[in-house]
Amino acid sequence: MLSLTTSRRAILLFILSLCLLSCQPQSKPNVLQQVTDSGVLKVGTQYGLTTYYTGPNGPEGFEYELVKGFADFLGVRLEIYPYFSLSQAFSQVQKQQIQLLAAGLSVTPQRSNEFKFGPPYQYVSQKLIFKQGAVRPRGPEDLTGEMIVVAGSNHTDTLRRLQQEYSNLDWQATNEMDNEELMEAVLREEYDYTIADSNILAIMRRRHPELSIGFTLQEPQRVAWAMSKAQDDSLLAAMLDYFGTLYEDGRLAALEDKYFGHIRQFNYVDTRLFIKAAEKTLPEYLPLFEQYADKIDWRLLAAMSYQESHWNPRARSPTGVRGLMMLTLPTAKELGVTSRLDPRQSIQGGARYLQGLIERIPERIEYPDRLWFALAAYNVGMGHLEDARILTERQGGNPDIWVDVKSRLPLLRQKRFYKTTRYGYARGDEAVTYVSNIRRYYDTLVWLDEQQRLGVDTDQPEAIGD
16 A cells, blocks of 8 residues: 655655745745644544544544644644545635645545645555445446445546546445445445445455455555645645655554554455354353453454454364463463363463563553564564564664564574574564454454444534644
């Protein structure tokens, strides 16, 4: 989804194009000065899985974290304005009621004619979506059913372009549902097709594996923040500095990995089996996960147990680990577990062991990376994890962020690397897969749990401050 090399080149082009403009004298306070003088950065967005939503601990979302970081970079307070429609949001940009729009916007030729865009930070493609089991459309000529898309989206721009070649191409556009709702409407067979960006689709398929891809309508496009063309370039120049620091210190890669790094690979059968197990098998052990999770989210502990044993209390691996949490015999003895096949003892022991690993991770490492490191250590051992962190530092990476360390863990299988480490050979690639799978299962469990416990808040405030 994200190409750091391509993005760096794009940023350099932005910098070159702004060199002369940024040196021009201003007759009145420029936009950046207005923001710093007021102490507030006003940003428009839309509610969504990849943009902005209110989680149990407050505002969340990839776009939210990016713009919150930008506000912190400027030393001002962030005010978020969530809009129900893109046309309304773009209108507010044109009127300069907000300084920028951060809503996972693809940079299309039509939009570029009307708006100014910041540096790209992600790349997404457009996919034609249909329900698993229906006849797969392999090109625009096969779209014989009803199609619906979000009004004012980049998808409508693509369809208008395709319509010049395929005159019979037809679709409906709506402001009443967002992209996620449209995919769910396709699953309910209210419509035959919709279009989704690849990053949103990757998240939705963890919840709804029946969402199938017909074909790609549009190859990867840049994603960037939009601003009014009437706005001067002072805020854009600050934006370039901000993204430059994100690239250099690895924070952008870490943030991208937090939201998307574990969902790039999709397995229909595995996802279906997990959802079925969550409905049929998990309820038997759920009270134990809740009871013994302690400081750990019980859903993470349950996801970890599924990865270990598929919630089979008598599971056994070729290496001799056993039970719901697949404890080794020495670890079980250390934890006071007398029977690894006893679900209660296994879950209690596994939770205590994971919590101990979390506490052994250096305090400077923040969440959620701290969790991913602990999970990797549960699988491959703390010693091998430390070897991978040392390799990361030797190679110029950041040993304190998961996205950098996970690319070095597989090196522990290669002699030229593991012979230089303290603990030697390890199946580090399996630890990477292990963590990735748990993160996917966890995301799905969070969604399933929220479906049961939480209602949907449809009230929308005018502005939300941080």
